[in-house]
Amino acid sequence: MDYRNSDLPAVAGPRHEDILPQSTATAVKIVVVGGFGVGKTTMVGAVSEIRPLTTEETMTKAGIGVDDTRGVGHKTTTTVAMDFGRISINDELVLYLFGTPGQERFWFLWRGLFEGALGAVVLLDTRRLEISFDVIGRLEERGVPFVVAVNSFPDAPEHPIEELRQALDLPPTVPILVCDARRRGSARDVLLTLMRHLHAQAAITEAL
Structure with a gap:
Protein backbone atom coordinates (compact mmCIF):
# COMPACT_ATOMS: atom_id res chain seq x y z
CA MET A 1 0.00 0.00 0.00
CA ASP A 2 1.33 3.42 -0.95
CA TYR A 3 1.34 5.90 1.94
CA ARG A 4 3.11 8.72 0.12
CA ASN A 5 -0.13 10.62 -0.42
CA SER A 6 -1.54 9.92 3.03
CA ASP A 7 -3.59 12.72 4.58
CA LEU A 8 -2.43 11.76 8.07
CA PRO A 9 -0.67 14.68 9.81
CA ALA A 10 3.04 14.40 10.49
CA VAL A 11 3.91 13.49 14.06
CA ALA A 12 5.80 16.36 15.65
CA GLY A 13 8.88 15.46 17.64
CA PRO A 14 9.97 17.02 20.93
CA ARG A 15 11.05 20.63 20.88
CA HIS A 16 14.80 21.26 21.03
CA GLU A 17 14.57 22.90 24.46
CA ASP A 18 12.71 19.86 25.85
CA ILE A 19 15.55 17.43 25.09
CA LEU A 20 18.06 16.78 27.85
CA PRO A 21 21.67 17.39 26.81
CA GLN A 22 23.71 14.21 26.38
CA SER A 23 26.15 15.48 29.01
CA THR A 24 23.48 15.27 31.76
CA ALA A 25 24.78 12.95 34.47
CA THR A 26 22.56 13.73 37.48
CA ALA A 27 18.87 14.60 37.83
CA VAL A 28 17.58 15.86 41.18
CA LYS A 29 13.99 16.25 42.38
CA ILE A 30 13.22 19.50 44.22
CA VAL A 31 9.88 20.53 45.71
CA VAL A 32 8.69 24.15 45.94
CA VAL A 33 6.33 24.47 48.90
CA GLY A 34 4.46 27.18 50.76
CA GLY A 35 1.04 28.38 51.74
CA PHE A 36 -1.76 29.44 49.43
CA GLY A 37 -0.83 32.25 47.03
CA VAL A 38 2.85 32.66 47.97
CA GLY A 39 4.09 32.35 44.35
CA LYS A 40 4.99 28.69 43.83
CA THR A 41 3.45 28.42 40.35
CA THR A 42 5.06 31.75 39.42
CA MET A 43 8.52 30.59 40.52
CA VAL A 44 8.36 27.26 38.69
CA GLY A 45 7.13 28.99 35.54
CA ALA A 46 9.74 31.75 35.73
CA VAL A 47 12.75 29.48 36.12
CA SER A 48 11.76 26.46 34.01
CA GLU A 49 13.64 26.02 30.73
CA ILE A 50 10.77 23.91 29.36
CA ARG A 51 7.12 24.86 29.11
CA PRO A 52 5.93 24.22 32.68
CA LEU A 53 3.12 21.84 33.45
CA THR A 54 0.52 23.47 35.68
CA THR A 55 -2.74 22.22 37.18
CA GLU A 56 -4.32 25.57 37.90
CA GLU A 57 -8.11 25.69 38.06
CA THR A 58 -10.53 28.55 38.57
CA MET A 59 -11.42 29.00 42.22
CA THR A 60 -15.02 28.12 43.01
CA LYS A 61 -17.51 28.59 45.82
CA ALA A 62 -16.35 25.22 47.22
CA GLY A 63 -13.38 26.98 48.74
CA ILE A 64 -15.38 29.67 50.55
CA GLY A 65 -14.93 29.31 54.28
CA VAL A 66 -12.31 26.58 53.69
CA ASP A 67 -9.38 28.28 51.94
CA ASP A 68 -7.65 31.13 53.74
CA THR A 69 -7.58 33.90 51.12
CA ARG A 70 -6.54 36.74 53.41
CA GLY A 71 -4.07 38.97 51.60
CA VAL A 72 -4.70 37.29 48.22
CA GLY A 73 -8.33 38.21 47.61
CA HIS A 74 -7.50 39.07 43.98
CA LYS A 75 -6.42 35.49 43.21
CA THR A 76 -8.81 33.70 40.84
CA THR A 77 -6.99 30.41 40.14
CA THR A 78 -5.31 27.80 42.31
CA THR A 79 -3.06 24.75 41.89
CA VAL A 80 -5.03 21.58 42.58
CA ALA A 81 -2.35 18.93 41.99
CA MET A 82 1.15 20.19 41.20
CA GLN A 103 -4.49 24.91 50.34
CA GLU A 104 -4.58 22.60 53.33
CA ARG A 105 -7.38 20.53 51.77
CA PHE A 106 -4.93 19.43 49.04
CA TRP A 107 -2.07 18.58 51.38
CA PHE A 108 -2.80 14.85 51.09
CA LEU A 109 -1.00 15.11 47.72
CA TRP A 110 2.22 16.24 49.39
CA ARG A 111 3.26 12.75 50.47
CA GLY A 112 3.64 11.60 46.87
CA LEU A 113 5.35 14.81 45.77
CA PHE A 114 7.89 14.55 48.60
CA GLU A 115 8.89 11.00 47.66
CA GLY A 116 12.45 11.03 46.32
CA ALA A 117 12.91 14.79 46.82
CA LEU A 118 16.48 15.75 47.69
CA GLY A 119 15.51 19.18 49.03
CA ALA A 120 12.88 21.91 49.11
CA VAL A 121 12.33 25.62 48.70
CA VAL A 122 9.88 27.17 51.17
CA LEU A 123 8.35 30.32 49.66
CA LEU A 124 7.37 32.90 52.25
CA ASP A 125 4.92 35.82 52.22
CA THR A 126 5.66 38.19 55.13
CA ARG A 127 2.05 39.45 55.02
CA ARG A 128 0.91 35.97 56.10
CA LEU A 129 3.85 34.51 57.97
CA GLU A 130 1.68 32.12 59.98
CA ILE A 131 0.74 30.02 56.93
CA SER A 132 4.34 28.81 56.70
CA PHE A 133 4.53 27.22 60.16
CA ASP A 134 2.78 23.97 59.22
CA VAL A 135 4.65 23.80 55.90
CA ILE A 136 8.04 23.99 57.61
CA GLY A 137 6.87 21.53 60.27
CA ARG A 138 6.01 18.94 57.63
CA LEU A 139 9.45 19.26 56.02
CA GLU A 140 11.17 18.91 59.38
CA GLU A 141 9.08 15.83 60.21
CA ARG A 142 10.11 14.16 56.95
CA GLY A 143 13.76 15.22 57.30
CA VAL A 144 13.79 17.10 53.97
CA PRO A 145 16.52 19.79 53.87
CA PHE A 146 15.23 23.19 52.77
CA VAL A 147 15.95 26.87 52.27
CA VAL A 148 13.50 29.70 52.90
CA ALA A 149 12.91 32.25 50.13
CA VAL A 150 11.04 35.44 51.09
CA ASN A 151 9.00 36.45 48.03
CA SER A 152 9.07 40.22 47.54
CA PHE A 153 5.45 41.27 47.21
CA PRO A 154 5.09 45.06 46.61
CA ASP A 155 2.95 45.68 49.72
CA ALA A 156 4.65 43.12 51.99
CA PRO A 157 6.40 44.34 55.15
CA GLU A 158 10.16 43.92 55.26
CA HIS A 159 11.85 42.29 58.25
CA PRO A 160 15.51 41.61 59.03
CA ILE A 161 16.51 38.04 58.21
CA GLU A 162 17.35 37.24 61.82
CA GLU A 163 13.90 38.40 62.96
CA LEU A 164 12.32 36.07 60.44
CA ARG A 165 14.59 33.23 61.57
CA GLY A 185 17.58 35.03 37.70
CA SER A 186 16.25 35.52 41.21
CA ALA A 187 14.51 32.13 41.25
CA ARG A 188 17.67 30.48 39.93
CA ASP A 189 19.70 32.06 42.75
CA VAL A 190 17.32 30.44 45.24
CA LEU A 191 17.88 27.02 43.66
CA LEU A 192 21.66 27.52 43.64
CA THR A 193 21.49 28.42 47.35
CA LEU A 194 19.59 25.19 47.95
CA MET A 195 22.21 23.18 46.03
CA ARG A 196 25.01 24.72 48.10
CA HIS A 197 23.05 23.97 51.28
CA LEU A 198 22.54 20.33 50.26
CA HIS A 199 26.23 20.01 49.44
CA ALA A 200 27.18 21.43 52.85
CA GLN A 201 24.76 19.08 54.60
CA ALA A 202 26.19 16.09 52.72
CA ALA A 203 29.74 17.11 53.68
CA ILE A 204 28.75 17.28 57.35
CA THR A 205 27.13 13.85 57.18
CA GLU A 206 30.20 12.32 55.55
CA ALA A 207 32.45 13.82 58.22
CA LEU A 208 30.48 12.20 61.05
Missing part, protein backbone atom coordinates in the same frame (compact mmCIF):
# COMPACT_ATOMS: atom_id res chain seq x y z
CA ASP A 83 3.35 22.35 39.00
CA PHE A 84 6.26 20.83 37.12
CA GLY A 85 9.31 22.37 35.48
CA ARG A 86 12.96 21.69 34.70
CA ILE A 87 16.17 23.68 34.88
CA SER A 88 19.76 22.77 34.00
CA ILE A 89 22.15 24.10 36.63
CA ASN A 90 25.13 23.17 34.44
CA ASP A 91 25.95 20.71 31.65
CA GLU A 92 25.73 17.75 34.03
CA LEU A 93 23.15 18.65 36.70
CA VAL A 94 19.40 18.99 36.04
CA LEU A 95 16.74 19.88 38.60
CA TYR A 96 13.16 18.67 38.27
CA LEU A 97 10.88 21.11 40.09
CA PHE A 98 7.57 20.11 41.65
CA GLY A 99 5.36 22.87 43.02
CA THR A 100 2.87 21.76 45.66
CA PRO A 101 -0.72 22.97 46.12
CA GLY A 102 -1.03 25.52 48.90
CA GLN A 166 13.46 33.79 65.14
CA ALA A 167 9.78 33.98 64.20
CA LEU A 168 10.04 30.73 62.22
CA ASP A 169 12.18 29.09 64.93
CA LEU A 170 14.85 28.05 62.42
CA PRO A 171 18.46 27.15 63.25
CA PRO A 172 21.34 29.23 61.81
CA THR A 173 22.14 26.42 59.37
CA VAL A 174 18.95 26.98 57.34
CA PRO A 175 19.56 29.63 54.65
CA ILE A 176 17.00 32.47 54.37
CA LEU A 177 17.12 34.83 51.39
CA VAL A 178 14.93 37.40 49.66
CA CYS A 179 13.78 36.74 46.10
CA ASP A 180 11.40 37.86 43.38
CA ALA A 181 9.61 34.73 42.18
CA ARG A 182 8.70 36.47 38.91
CA ARG A 183 12.33 36.85 37.84
CA ARG A 184 14.20 33.89 36.40
Whole structure:
Protein backbone atom coordinates (compact mmCIF):
# COMPACT_ATOMS: atom_id res chain seq x y z
CA MET A 1 0.00 0.00 0.00
CA ASP A 2 1.33 3.42 -0.95
CA TYR A 3 1.34 5.90 1.94
CA ARG A 4 3.11 8.72 0.12
CA ASN A 5 -0.13 10.62 -0.42
CA SER A 6 -1.54 9.92 3.03
CA ASP A 7 -3.59 12.72 4.58
CA LEU A 8 -2.43 11.76 8.07
CA PRO A 9 -0.67 14.68 9.81
CA ALA A 10 3.04 14.40 10.49
CA VAL A 11 3.91 13.49 14.06
CA ALA A 12 5.80 16.36 15.65
CA GLY A 13 8.88 15.46 17.64
CA PRO A 14 9.97 17.02 20.93
CA ARG A 15 11.05 20.63 20.88
CA HIS A 16 14.80 21.26 21.03
CA GLU A 17 14.57 22.90 24.46
CA ASP A 18 12.71 19.86 25.85
CA ILE A 19 15.55 17.43 25.09
CA LEU A 20 18.06 16.78 27.85
CA PRO A 21 21.67 17.39 26.81
CA GLN A 22 23.71 14.21 26.38
CA SER A 23 26.15 15.48 29.01
CA THR A 24 23.48 15.27 31.76
CA ALA A 25 24.78 12.95 34.47
CA THR A 26 22.56 13.73 37.48
CA ALA A 27 18.87 14.60 37.83
CA VAL A 28 17.58 15.86 41.18
CA LYS A 29 13.99 16.25 42.38
CA ILE A 30 13.22 19.50 44.22
CA VAL A 31 9.88 20.53 45.71
CA VAL A 32 8.69 24.15 45.94
CA VAL A 33 6.33 24.47 48.90
CA GLY A 34 4.46 27.18 50.76
CA GLY A 35 1.04 28.38 51.74
CA PHE A 36 -1.76 29.44 49.43
CA GLY A 37 -0.83 32.25 47.03
CA VAL A 38 2.85 32.66 47.97
CA GLY A 39 4.09 32.35 44.35
CA LYS A 40 4.99 28.69 43.83
CA THR A 41 3.45 28.42 40.35
CA THR A 42 5.06 31.75 39.42
CA MET A 43 8.52 30.59 40.52
CA VAL A 44 8.36 27.26 38.69
CA GLY A 45 7.13 28.99 35.54
CA ALA A 46 9.74 31.75 35.73
CA VAL A 47 12.75 29.48 36.12
CA SER A 48 11.76 26.46 34.01
CA GLU A 49 13.64 26.02 30.73
CA ILE A 50 10.77 23.91 29.36
CA ARG A 51 7.12 24.86 29.11
CA PRO A 52 5.93 24.22 32.68
CA LEU A 53 3.12 21.84 33.45
CA THR A 54 0.52 23.47 35.68
CA THR A 55 -2.74 22.22 37.18
CA GLU A 56 -4.32 25.57 37.90
CA GLU A 57 -8.11 25.69 38.06
CA THR A 58 -10.53 28.55 38.57
CA MET A 59 -11.42 29.00 42.22
CA THR A 60 -15.02 28.12 43.01
CA LYS A 61 -17.51 28.59 45.82
CA ALA A 62 -16.35 25.22 47.22
CA GLY A 63 -13.38 26.98 48.74
CA ILE A 64 -15.38 29.67 50.55
CA GLY A 65 -14.93 29.31 54.28
CA VAL A 66 -12.31 26.58 53.69
CA ASP A 67 -9.38 28.28 51.94
CA ASP A 68 -7.65 31.13 53.74
CA THR A 69 -7.58 33.90 51.12
CA ARG A 70 -6.54 36.74 53.41
CA GLY A 71 -4.07 38.97 51.60
CA VAL A 72 -4.70 37.29 48.22
CA GLY A 73 -8.33 38.21 47.61
CA HIS A 74 -7.50 39.07 43.98
CA LYS A 75 -6.42 35.49 43.21
CA THR A 76 -8.81 33.70 40.84
CA THR A 77 -6.99 30.41 40.14
CA THR A 78 -5.31 27.80 42.31
CA THR A 79 -3.06 24.75 41.89
CA VAL A 80 -5.03 21.58 42.58
CA ALA A 81 -2.35 18.93 41.99
CA MET A 82 1.15 20.19 41.20
CA ASP A 83 3.35 22.35 39.00
CA PHE A 84 6.26 20.83 37.12
CA GLY A 85 9.31 22.37 35.48
CA ARG A 86 12.96 21.69 34.70
CA ILE A 87 16.17 23.68 34.88
CA SER A 88 19.76 22.77 34.00
CA ILE A 89 22.15 24.10 36.63
CA ASN A 90 25.13 23.17 34.44
CA ASP A 91 25.95 20.71 31.65
CA GLU A 92 25.73 17.75 34.03
CA LEU A 93 23.15 18.65 36.70
CA VAL A 94 19.40 18.99 36.04
CA LEU A 95 16.74 19.88 38.60
CA TYR A 96 13.16 18.67 38.27
CA LEU A 97 10.88 21.11 40.09
CA PHE A 98 7.57 20.11 41.65
CA GLY A 99 5.36 22.87 43.02
CA THR A 100 2.87 21.76 45.66
CA PRO A 101 -0.72 22.97 46.12
CA GLY A 102 -1.03 25.52 48.90
CA GLN A 103 -4.49 24.91 50.34
CA GLU A 104 -4.58 22.60 53.33
CA ARG A 105 -7.38 20.53 51.77
CA PHE A 106 -4.93 19.43 49.04
CA TRP A 107 -2.07 18.58 51.38
CA PHE A 108 -2.80 14.85 51.09
CA LEU A 109 -1.00 15.11 47.72
CA TRP A 110 2.22 16.24 49.39
CA ARG A 111 3.26 12.75 50.47
CA GLY A 112 3.64 11.60 46.87
CA LEU A 113 5.35 14.81 45.77
CA PHE A 114 7.89 14.55 48.60
CA GLU A 115 8.89 11.00 47.66
CA GLY A 116 12.45 11.03 46.32
CA ALA A 117 12.91 14.79 46.82
CA LEU A 118 16.48 15.75 47.69
CA GLY A 119 15.51 19.18 49.03
CA ALA A 120 12.88 21.91 49.11
CA VAL A 121 12.33 25.62 48.70
CA VAL A 122 9.88 27.17 51.17
CA LEU A 123 8.35 30.32 49.66
CA LEU A 124 7.37 32.90 52.25
CA ASP A 125 4.92 35.82 52.22
CA THR A 126 5.66 38.19 55.13
CA ARG A 127 2.05 39.45 55.02
CA ARG A 128 0.91 35.97 56.10
CA LEU A 129 3.85 34.51 57.97
CA GLU A 130 1.68 32.12 59.98
CA ILE A 131 0.74 30.02 56.93
CA SER A 132 4.34 28.81 56.70
CA PHE A 133 4.53 27.22 60.16
CA ASP A 134 2.78 23.97 59.22
CA VAL A 135 4.65 23.80 55.90
CA ILE A 136 8.04 23.99 57.61
CA GLY A 137 6.87 21.53 60.27
CA ARG A 138 6.01 18.94 57.63
CA LEU A 139 9.45 19.26 56.02
CA GLU A 140 11.17 18.91 59.38
CA GLU A 141 9.08 15.83 60.21
CA ARG A 142 10.11 14.16 56.95
CA GLY A 143 13.76 15.22 57.30
CA VAL A 144 13.79 17.10 53.97
CA PRO A 145 16.52 19.79 53.87
CA PHE A 146 15.23 23.19 52.77
CA VAL A 147 15.95 26.87 52.27
CA VAL A 148 13.50 29.70 52.90
CA ALA A 149 12.91 32.25 50.13
CA VAL A 150 11.04 35.44 51.09
CA ASN A 151 9.00 36.45 48.03
CA SER A 152 9.07 40.22 47.54
CA PHE A 153 5.45 41.27 47.21
CA PRO A 154 5.09 45.06 46.61
CA ASP A 155 2.95 45.68 49.72
CA ALA A 156 4.65 43.12 51.99
CA PRO A 157 6.40 44.34 55.15
CA GLU A 158 10.16 43.92 55.26
CA HIS A 159 11.85 42.29 58.25
CA PRO A 160 15.51 41.61 59.03
CA ILE A 161 16.51 38.04 58.21
CA GLU A 162 17.35 37.24 61.82
CA GLU A 163 13.90 38.40 62.96
CA LEU A 164 12.32 36.07 60.44
CA ARG A 165 14.59 33.23 61.57
CA GLN A 166 13.46 33.79 65.14
CA ALA A 167 9.78 33.98 64.20
CA LEU A 168 10.04 30.73 62.22
CA ASP A 169 12.18 29.09 64.93
CA LEU A 170 14.85 28.05 62.42
CA PRO A 171 18.46 27.15 63.25
CA PRO A 172 21.34 29.23 61.81
CA THR A 173 22.14 26.42 59.37
CA VAL A 174 18.95 26.98 57.34
CA PRO A 175 19.56 29.63 54.65
CA ILE A 176 17.00 32.47 54.37
CA LEU A 177 17.12 34.83 51.39
CA VAL A 178 14.93 37.40 49.66
CA CYS A 179 13.78 36.74 46.10
CA ASP A 180 11.40 37.86 43.38
CA ALA A 181 9.61 34.73 42.18
CA ARG A 182 8.70 36.47 38.91
CA ARG A 183 12.33 36.85 37.84
CA ARG A 184 14.20 33.89 36.40
CA GLY A 185 17.58 35.03 37.70
CA SER A 186 16.25 35.52 41.21
CA ALA A 187 14.51 32.13 41.25
CA ARG A 188 17.67 30.48 39.93
CA ASP A 189 19.70 32.06 42.75
CA VAL A 190 17.32 30.44 45.24
CA LEU A 191 17.88 27.02 43.66
CA LEU A 192 21.66 27.52 43.64
CA THR A 193 21.49 28.42 47.35
CA LEU A 194 19.59 25.19 47.95
CA MET A 195 22.21 23.18 46.03
CA ARG A 196 25.01 24.72 48.10
CA HIS A 197 23.05 23.97 51.28
CA LEU A 198 22.54 20.33 50.26
CA HIS A 199 26.23 20.01 49.44
CA ALA A 200 27.18 21.43 52.85
CA GLN A 201 24.76 19.08 54.60
CA ALA A 202 26.19 16.09 52.72
CA ALA A 203 29.74 17.11 53.68
CA ILE A 204 28.75 17.28 57.35
CA THR A 205 27.13 13.85 57.18
CA GLU A 206 30.20 12.32 55.55
CA ALA A 207 32.45 13.82 58.22
CA LEU A 208 30.48 12.20 61.05
